[in-house]
Each structure stands twice: as structure tokens, then as C-alpha cells.
Amino acid sequence: MGLIAPLFLQLAQMALVLAAAPLLTGFVRTLKARLQRRAGPPLLQVYRDLAKLTVKDAIVATDASWLFRIAPYLIFATTWVAASLVPSFGTNLLFSWSGDLIVIVALLGSARFFQMLAALDIGTAFGGIGASREAMFASLAEPAMLMIVFTVALVAGSSQLSDIATFMHSGAAGLRLSLALGLVALVIVALAETGRFPVDNPATHLELTMVHEAMVLEYSGRHLALIELANALKLLLYISLIASIFAPFGIAALGAAPEALALGLVAYGVKLAFGAIMLAGFETAIAKMRVFRVPNFIGAALMLALLGTLLLFVSATL
Amino acid sequence: MTPIILLCALASFALGGFGAILGRTPAGRIIVYGGSLAVAGAALLAALVQLGLGVAPEPSVALPLGLPLIGMNFGMNDLSAVFLVITNLGAAAASLYALGYGRHEPEPWRILPFYPVFLAAMNLVLIAADAYDFLIFWELMSLASWALVMAHHEQEETRRAGIIYLLMASAGTLVLLFAFGLLAGPHGHYAFAAMRGMQRAGWIGGIVMLLALAGVGSKAGLVPLHVWLPRAHPAAPSHISALMSGVMTKVAIYAFIRIVFDLAEPAAWWWGLAVLIVGGITAVLGVLYALMEDDLKTILAYSTIENVGLIFVGLGLALAFKADGMMVAAALALTAALFHAFNHMLFKSTLFFGAGAVQHATGERALTKLGGLIHRMKMSTVPMLIAAMAIAALPPLNGFASEWLLLQAILLSPALPQFGLKLAVPAVGALVALAAAFAAACFVRLFGFAYLGKPRSAQAAAAHETDAFSRAAMIGLAALCVVAGVLPGFVIDLLAPVTQALLGAHVPSQRGLSWLTVIPVSASRSSYDPLLIFIFIAVSGSLAALALHRFGSRVIRRAAFWGCGYQGLSDASARDVASSTQYSPSGFAQPIRQVFASVVFRARDDVVMPAPGQLGPASLASSWTDPAWWAIYTPLVTTVGRIADRVNRLQFLTIRRYLAFVFLALVILLAWTALWG
Amino acid sequence: MTSTIAALISPATSLSVAHVLAGSLILVSFMMLYQDRLSSVINVLALHAAVLGLAVGWQAYIQGAPELYITAALALGFKAVVIPLALHRIVERLGIHREVEAVGGISLTMLAGIGLVALSMMVMLRTAAHADALAREDVALALSVILLGLLMMVTRRNAVSQIAGFMSLENGLILAAAGAQGMPLVVEISVAFSILIAFIVIGVFLFRIRERFDTVDSAALDAFRGELQ
């Protein structure tokens, strides 16, 4: 196998996540609307929004600095790189070893870092409030995420996602309490990180409840498009992550035949759809929390994940 | 190489003499800082040569100074060389920075004589090869840095900081004296070489380790011995702060490694446990302090405490692995610690340089008085941002690289057999993760409120860019942050001889791995390729920009920001209103303060709301206290004060009573003799 | 002449005479502790010195050490006559015949004194049985006198009684020195101490303590106490 085919697969994966992300977001929205007995936007509305935004002029506040303008590109780039590192249809792609799970967490952290800085750049109260809350959530979610990484990496003997997926796929892990704890924690973290109910409302523009939206309030045009796309990528990333760790069915191995790859692709689509359905259902069923109850929510994830890790340290079978 | 370092130190002392003589002339500044730059450069080169070429460690050089029994012994091995690189790189940068920054110093004669002495003392500590030498230069380092802290002595705060600093430093030295006393034994074998070969009971080594942890911790800023650090580091002029935070704490870490890994053999497993717990707590508390603090330089000082905590977590892991014979894992943990020490020097120095520039440009250090500097200090903002990203452990910068290695070491720890460690390591891992998350928030806050937003005071609005020397120093270090972050393999390889010498194992060589990947243990466990990640981010970001500009709109329109429809905010005449409606740094930290700090730090937000109809302003006062103060130091100080008050009455007695003391002493001693035997 | 008398007296008798004289010095010390009037303290002090003079004279006689007679004469002349007169003068000049207060009361002081005598016996008598008896007992008695003198000094709030206490302390010293057979420099030492005492007594005048001395209470001396609060 030469260099061309793996490179192609790698690029295909990058393109795939980029292309699929808005669809996934749109699917969740539509689904949610249906569940709430609304007609909702069309499935492809997100693509249209993005296209529209890119052609619009970007309006930037008078006091904004260069950081405000480059932040969307950095947010987008880091999120995209992170999303590309998560196995979708196949493991052990050409560059999958260039970062492990910890790197993925840190890349998302970088995106958040710039998001918060950009929010503070204009000097409005909204940016501040959003960044401040985001900082608090992240200060719990990030350690929780790292603990989940520990749990998973200790079970699989590796922190490389490809290796983890392969290991899980092989069934050697079996049913473990620590993994179950990790799964619950990961779901909570994913909800928090993607700005979903009950932590944040992706559709709100009510000042007191905004977190993520408050940070991007000053963005418009192509900058906003990039940030929206990055958000969509993030949602995709988390669902892929959960899927590749806890449901690596059908995922294609290194140098697999084209049929296996196709199977992997289909399985990936199914997993994304399942994730979206679960998310929409959950979001419909639950109400948003008060901001100061959120720490308890994410804190629970941290505790669960820590417990999972501890169990692994203490016993090899739990 | 040792003689070269000795010559450099000698030259530094000479420069100190020049500083004392020429302190009041502009030439003095140029000679001292220029000279220090050259000297530090030479020493840096020597250390790099030693490390890079793998020169075999030479036997120590004995000078006929110090104690006549052993003389002053100096020897440079790989561990010294690593820390010499850290020290002299930091010193060179600080000297370069000071060439420009020193111009603004109101009383340069209070700095110039001590600055080179400080540098020389740090260098000499690193190559000292006997206990007397080590301690004399260790304390000289404290003394010189104390004198530098006292440069701005007119402020009451500085004087207090100086007192606390020197007292804590001396306490630390005293504890190290005990440690060396144990190591040397009653016959005074003070040379390190003699200590190494000595047979001693295991508990002695344990006590030495604890003493070293306390003695070194008081200099490095381990909780609860950190109280002086956030006072003294910011009180000094900024290039000194950079040296103290970036370099001097590393000298302390060197001391810990030297004593515990080298001299007090063999390690027991609980050593690692103790160090891990102290390190983890230090990391989290340090950064929590930093998050709540308002003063730019104090934030940086607290952040130093955090990073020292992280380094000690690495050292603790290394000790635990070492005690259990897992030498490769120990090498990984030690490599992570050393790498992080190097990284911390790079970004913390940059940050202090930036803080110094800000302080000079605005005369302010409080975040509540800053803001919008990105528009006025265009050049120096960039290295500040890079350093802030690096210290927040964002990939692909160097801070992330070392923390990633540390986490990899933690991932190896389930193999440790002791139950105590099994429980402690994941908990410490969680603390490290918490600290990393807080650090990101902390530096978003620091950078966001100092450089972004609108100026919160007239001084901030009138800020100006700093001078070329300062910028050069900052940019140079920030560039190194990027280089070390993107190509960590080279640094890891440079550290290999150190772990080889101390542990007999090293992290697999990174040389020759494809795409300059970092593989700490084995490819199947984990790998990280910062170079590729860097390229990916750069390429995808540029691609997005290209595509958008090619296919979408290229226009940027400027408009007022959204102020909930309140036009007054965007009115040019109402700038003050606009800047005061911004989020405040204290408000930014409020959620975290409320969630994490209300118990340990007794953080309180007291809101005073006027009754409806009242026109008085509402006010918010937030307060927090350092638990180390109210739990340890304040009671200690009050106790000493109370005893002093009580005992002081003995100064005001009559002669008769004094005679009565003599009489009593006599009677008691006589009775004692009568009962003796 | 002396030698014939010496020949008549057996060693045992000479020992017991010395013992009696030394013992009566303790008795006088107790008498001094018992006084509550300044003038009587001074009188007892004179008696103390006189007894010392006799004791030293006896030692000079039995040891056959003529130079000790100088010490005895010094005690009898200077300390038993001159100093008490001078002290009386001070007391008269300053008009302070009042009673002086003993800290803790006279009886308690006496009790402490008895304890001190017991202590010195305990300390000395358990020392080496092989030391010669004369010296040992003399030293024990001298130690008692010294301790009683110190006790006098620390229980009286009055400079004159403190001088008296110091003098009785010093008398105990001279007793010990004289009792230590063949001790060189005893005379020189006794002269030196006499000078010291004269120095202290004169110091009361010369140091211009007088103005601040109207109560002759040493507490007044300490009003300044170095550092005013």
C-alpha cells in the first residue's frame, strides 16, 4: 500500500466530518422540532445559513482588535483538526497517531480559549458573562473529560483513539463498571461542551441564560459562519467519540478492503443518526438548568469519571 | 565545563562590583546588563555543549575556599547542565530585557550591584558539589534576591514582602541544613561524593526527603510554604520577578532532585506519595489563587506556584516509579518534570516581561485598571499571547507538550503495587486536570482583561509600546516556546542523559522517528506529533481563510457594538461609561470563586443594595483569604507576639527581682547537683 | 605565746570553736532576716561582721596564718564599724527610720532561710567523705551564710538592706576563704571586696542616686527601667 491511498482516506475523513457536521446539526434541529410538534427548518437549512453568512459582509465592532478577526479561523481550524482525529468509519488512518485523546481534549480547549478571548475583546458585558460562565463550566468539564480519558486509556492500554476503538471492537474489554461510569460522564461532558440542554440552549438569545451565544454575539458574516461550523463539528466530534469508544461496531481496520470501508461508513451514519435521535429526545424531555446548578451537574460527571478511574487503579476487572 | 561556569560566576561578581561603583551612571546599566547577557550566554553555551555533546562528567574542581577540610567543590554533571541551561537562558533573556527596561528604574543603584550576584549565586548552587558550598550560595541567592526585592523599598508592601521572604528563605535554608546534617553524619562528610557512598538507615533517607521537601518547598513555593512568593515576586522589578519565578524556583527544584534522587538513596514508595500529594494540592490551590487575584504580577506569581506543583507531581511520580523499580516510567515522569521546568522558565519569564512592560506603560498592575492594550502595545502583545497560550497548556505549544508527558506518566501508574499510591495517583491526576483547566481560565482572564476590551483607566488608554530590547527578549522567549512546543523530541533527547544518570533508564530516543513524532513509551500506547498538528491547524485555518475570501465576502465593516440598544454606550463622548460597563475581572472569576473557593478560601461576595427609591450606588465587595495564613502563619505570628508581650515585661523589673532570678537559678542548680547521681 | 595556747588546745577543740563561730554567723544572718527596722538591720550587720572577724581571727590562729589577722582586722574595723556608721549616716541624712517591708513576710523568709541552710548542708555534706571535716563543715556553713545573704537581698525592697544583704553574703565568702586552709590571696580578696563595698556605699552618694532616693527604696531606682513603655 503506497502513500496515496492512505492519504486519500485521511483527506476523505477530514472532508467527511466537515461535510457531515452541518447535516447532523440540522438533523437534530429538525428532529427536535418534530418532537415538539413544530414543522422546524428543513434538513439542509444549516448549509443554507452557512452559505448565506459567507457572502454577507462581516460587521466588526469599532474597538475589535485583530485577535477578534483571526479567532474564528483558529477556532474552526482546531475544532476541525480535533474532529478529524476521531475515527469515524475507519481506524488507524495515516495521521491518526499525530494526536491521542488527550490532544483532542486540548485542541478543543484551544478553541475555547480563543472563543473566550474573542468574547472579551469587544469589551461588552455579554462577552464577559459568556466567557465567565464558559470558564466555570470548562473548569469542571475538562478535568472530567481527562478522567474519562484515563478510564478509557487504562482499559484499552493506550490513549490513541484508533487503538482504543480497535481494542473495544475486539470485545476484550467486556462489560465493566468503570466504562459504564465513563460513558455516563462522557455524555454529560458532551452535553456541556456542545452547549446543549440542560447546560445551555443553542437557540436562545435571552441575555441571562446565554453562555455560548453570549460569546459569539458580536460575530457576523463569514466569521459567524466559521464559528457555527465549528460548533457543528464539535457536536459531530462528541457523538463520533462516544460511538468510536463505546460502539465501535462496523468500524474498518487498517488497510481494510473497500467493502469494509463502505460498511464502516454506513455504520458511522447510523451511529450519528442514533446519537442525534437520542440528543433530540433528551433535549425535548428536559429543561434548562439555572447557571449555578450546572456545576453540580458537571461536577457529577467529574466524580463519576474519577470513580471510574479509581476503580481501575484498584482492581483490574471492574 | 565546570571552570567555564566558575569563570562566568567570577565575572558576574566583578560585574556586581561595577554595579556598586557605577550604579548611578547610565554606563553602569549597560555594563552590568550587557555584561550579564554575555556571561549568561557563555554559560548557556557551555551547558549546552556539555548536554548536547554528551561530555562525560568531569571530576569536581576543588577551590581552596570555604571549609578547609574539603574546600569548595564544584562539579557539573548532566543534571546541573540542564538547570544551567534553564538558568542562563532565563538570565540572558532577563539581561536583554533589562537593557531596555532598566532605563525606567528610579534607583538603579539598588539593583545593579545585586543583579549579577544573584545570577552568579544561582549558577554556583547548580554546580556546587558539597553541602557547605551549596548552602552558602543557596542563601546568597536568597540574600541577593531579597536585596533586589527591596529595590522599591518605599512601599510598605514591599518592605513587608521582603521581611516575609527573607525569613521564609532562611527557614528553608535552616531545614536544608538539617537535611545535610543528616546526610553528612556526625563526622561532617560534607562532600556530595562522600554522601552518595554512605550507608544509612532507611528512615534517615525518609527524614532527609521530608526535610528537603520542606526546605526546597519554601523556596519553590509549595503550599503551605508559598506565602512569601506572591508578595515577593511581584514586588521586585519585573526582570527580577521573571528571574525569581522563572529561574530561582527551578534552582529549588534542582536542589530537590539533587538531594532526593541523588544523595538520599534509596527511595521508599511513600516518598513519592508525599511529594505527589503536596504537588497536586499546590498546583490546584496556586492556580485558584491566581484566578481570584487582581494584580497582574501577583497572578503570575501564583501561577508559578501552580507550575511548581505540577513539576512536583512529576517528581513524585518519578520517585514512586523509582522505588518500585519501574525505571523507564520513572524516567518519563522525571523527563516530564524537567521539561516542564524548562517550559515554565520560558513562558513565565515572557509573561513577567510583558507585565513589566504593561506596568511601565500604564503605571498600573491591577487588571481592573487595564484593558485594550492590544491596540497600543501591538508588538509586545503577541509574545504575551503566545506565552499565555503556552502556560494554559494549549497544543501545539510547549506547555502542553510537557503536561502531555506528565499525563502519560500518570497513565503508567496503575502498575504501581502500593495501595496508597493506587488511590493517590488518580486523585492527583484529577487535581492536575483541574489545575490545567483553571490555568486556561486564569490566562484567558489575564490576557483578556489586560490586553483586550476597552481601557479601564486613563493610564491604560494612554499606554505606549515598550522598548526594542524588551520586545526582543519577549519575542525570543516566545519563539522558543513555539519551537519547544513543536519539536519537543529534541528537548526530550537532551534530557535523556540526566534520567540515565539518576535512574539508569531513559525515555526512548525520539531521534529518527518519522514526522518528528513524540512517542514516550511505545507507539501502541500513545503518540503525539505537535509538528503535524501545528501544520494541520495552520493549513486548515489558512484554507478556510482562502476559501472564504475567494468565494465569500471580503468586506469588513466597522460598527458600534451591541449594547442592548442603548446608544449611549457607543457614543464616543461616553467612553468612560462604555469601559465601565465591561465585565470586571473579579466578575469573571466570580462563578469559579463561588463554586470552588467559598470554603477553602472563605471567599465572600458582599452585595450592598440600596433600598428601592434610594439613589445611593449599590456596591459589591468580594474578599478571600489564604488558608495558609489563617491556619498557620497568623496564629504563629500572634503567638510570638503574645509571648513577646508577656516576656517583654521582664525588661521592666526591679533589680531585686533580677537578683531573685539569679538566686532562683542558683538554688535550682544546687538542688539539681544535690540530687545528681 | 600563741603557740603555747595552741598547744593547749586540742585539734578537736579548735575545730569546735571554729564551728561555733561559723554557726553563730548563721544565727546572726537569721537575726538580720528577722529585723524589720533599718537601723536594727545595720546594727545586726555590724554584729555579723564582728562575728566574722572573730571567726577569721580564730582561723588565723589555728592555721598559724598571720596574714589572716589583716582580714580579721578589716572585718572588725571596716565592716563592723565604718560601714555601719556610714549606713546609719545615710539613713539619718535621708530620714528613713521607717520599717522596711520584706517580700512575703518575715516568717516566710525565715522559713525559706531554713530551707536554704538545709540545702547547703545537703549539697556540701554529701560531697566526698574524704574531704577533711573542718573544711567541709566550714564550707557548708559559709554556703548557708551566702545563700541567706542572697535571700536578704531578694526579699527586701530597700537599697540599704540590700547592701546589708550583700555584705553578709560577702562575709560568708570571707568565712569560706579563711576556712579553706592555705588558700592564697585571701587577704587580697578581702581587701578587694571591702573596696567593692565601699564603692557601692559611696556609689549611693556619687551616682547622685540621692535625689531619686528619698524612699531608699530600690523600686524607685527602677522607675526608668531602660525603656519607658
Added chain:
Amino acid sequence: MTRLAIDAVVATIAVPAVAALILSLMPSWRLASRINILASLLTVIASAFLLLHRPAPTSLFLIDDLNIVFLLLNSFVGFTTSVFSASYIAHELDTGHLTPRYLRFYHAMYQVMMVGMNLALVTNNLGLMWFGVELATLSTVMMVGIYRTPASIEASWKYLILGSVGIALALFGTILIYLAAKPVLGTGMGAMQWTNLLRHAAALDPAMLNVGFVFLLIGYGTKAGLVPMHAWLPDAHAEGPTPISAVLSGLLLNVALYTILRFKVLLAGSAATIEPGILMASAGLVSLFFAAIMLYRRRDIKRMFAYSSIEHMGIIAFAFGIGGPLGNIAGLLQMMMHSLTKSAIFFSVGHVAQAKDTQKITEIRGLTTSHPLLGWTLVAGVAAIAGLPPFGIFTSEFLLITSTFARAPILAVLLGFGILLAFGALLIRMTALCFGQPSSGSNAITASSVPIFLHLGIVLLIGLALPAFLYDWFAHVATLLG
């Protein structure tokens, strides 16, 4: 040569004695101060000569490794202090603190004090040693009261009374030692000679030695300023002329300690006695802690450094008490360094008091700004006295603490804590004195700075490189001390 050496011993006493006689008749104070310096210089030369040619012990004089250290140090600091005093007293005349008549008295007494101290050091006879200490005490009593202010008279009175009692107790101790020796050595001078006593130490009556040592420790301990016999010391230092404070701290305390040390050696020679080391070490610790605590509430700069002297006497007594080769070396070094440093500090304090016209700490601020040289000198002095490197006291405290910790960790921890406690107090005061906005009032300084730099220079040099000959010498003395 031996003849000459004996003459040198006599000279260390005779020169100051003759000088005292001349000075008491000398009307011109300028000339007197020069003669004072000259006599002190001659004494230094005589003691230096003794260093090179040590005479065999005679019945009166004994020069051995132990007392030559003290003698040399004594005459050297005596000399530098006389240099300082010559320039210092001019100012006292100008301000009317002293009159020429009193100066005459002052100079004569200065030499009398030197006679007393040198006599106590070089004599081979217990009685003469006692006499020397008494002479030194009485002469300093007079000098302390020389200003005739109420405070100085009170200080002097306190000193006189406590000193007299101390001297009486020491004499009793001496008599007891004689009594212990008499059965072995026979009556007469022979039983009061060091050399004889030491030779027969094992045969002496141990119980008598015990009681004797208690009295000597209390008696001479009063002179050495050991707590609780210290009460005279702070006031005497604070109220007397500054040169006298310097010699009190730098010399007299050492001489008193020297005498205790001698008796300790004697007791150590006898197996059946109490451990004198325990008594000395505990007295040292008590002094250290007491002085350290007292330092915190001091308002008078000279009294503060006087307490610091008590602290150091405590450390030195502790070091000798703990003993062992390193402990004794540390004690000797500490004593030497303390003498030099403390006298240098008192010299600079004299300058400060002249410059600011006050001794109150609260009224002196910002010296490094108003008088940079003086201020930094004081900073260096305090750093040196607190045991910070690169000064010599660090060396001795290093040796002391490391060697003690290996043998008696708890004692070492106590010692270290006490030192730290004292350092805290000194540091607080030093910061207030030397930093911050300078206080008003600034007279020209007339007194000479040379002695200060000389002393601190020596202390610095020894800290950087303890000369091998000094170390060997001390090591030899240490074996004597046991």
C-alpha cells in the same frame, strides 16, 4: 626567646596598666585618645608576638591554644575600638555629652578594663583570673555611668549590683575548686594553678567540683550575660558610650565565657562529675530563646543589639556545651565572628545615633537612602550577625547545626528555631531602620568607618574561605575542650 615571650605576656598587662596611669594624668583628650590607640596597638603586637612564640607556662602565666585565641581577639577588637572611640568621642564633646575631665577618666578606665581582661585571659591562677574579671567589670561599670543621665546611672547601678553578686558567687566557686584541689595538690598557690589542676583533674573531689561549677557558671555567667543572669547587659549596652557597648559585647562577654570554658575543661577531666556540657547547652538554649523573644519588642537600637549579644552568647554556650570536635570549632568560630561583627554593628550604630541624634528605632528610617554607605553597612552587619552567608557566622552556624542535628536532632531543631526567631525580629527592625522614606535629621558623621570595614571584611573573608591554619588551630583547641 622564651624570656622575650614572657615579657610579651607581661606586656599585654603592663602596657595597658602603664597607659592607664599616664592617661589618668593626661589633660589633653586629643593626645589621650592617641595614646589610647598606641597602647592598644602595642597590646596587639604583644599578643601577636605570643602567637608566634608561645612561652612555657609559669606559675603566674599560661599561654595555650585556647586563650591565645581570646587574647588576640581581645586585643585586636580593643585596638580597633580605640581607633573608633578616638573619632567618636570628639562628637560627644561637641554635643556636650561629655566634658574633657570625664574623657580623661574614660581613657584611663578603658585601659584598666584592658588590664583586667588580659589578666583574666593570660593568668595561670584562678584567683588572678577572678581578680581580672572583677577589675574589668568595675571599670566598665564606671564607663557605663559616664553620661550621668538618670538612665545611664540606673544602668550602671544595676550592672554594679548584679555584677557584684556574680563576682561574689564566682569567688565562692573558685574557693570550692581550691578546696577540691587541696587534698591532692596541697595548700597554697599550687592548688590554684590551671596547669596543676588540669594535670590532676581526675583525682579531684568530684562533688566539690560540681558545686563549684554551679557557682562559677552562675557567677561568671552573669558576666557572660547568660539568662537569667543577664539583666544588666541590655541596659549597660544601651546607656553607655557606644565604644563601650562594642567592647562589652565584643570582649567582656567572651572573657567571662572563657572562664566558664576553662572550668568546663576541668570538670570534663573528671569522670565522676556532672556533665558540665548539659548545663552550658541548656543555659545557652534558654538564653537564645529568651533573647530572641525579647528582640521583638525593642525600641532602642543599642538595647536591641545587646539582646542579640545575649542570643549569640547563648549559641556559643550551646556550642561549647554540645562539644565534640565540630561543636567546639563552631563555638570558637562563632565567638570570634560574633565579637568582630557585633563590635562593627555597634560602631555603625554609633554612627547612626550621631547622624540621627537618637537611639529610638522608630525615629530612624530609610538609612540606605539618607546614608547609603552606613545603611548598607548596617544591612550587611545584620545579615552577618543573623548568620547569612557569605559571612563567617554562617560558617560556624553551619558546622554547629549540621553536626548537632546528626547527634541530637531535637536540640538542633530548637537551636535552629531560636536562631530563626531572633532573625525575624532583627529583620523587621533592620527593614524599618534601613529602608523606606528616610526620617528627617541628618548630621554629618565624624567617626571613623575604618574599623567597621575592617571587621566586616575579616568576617566576610572567613565566611568565604575559612583559613586552614585557623581551622587546624581551632580543631586543636577543640580536642583540648573535649
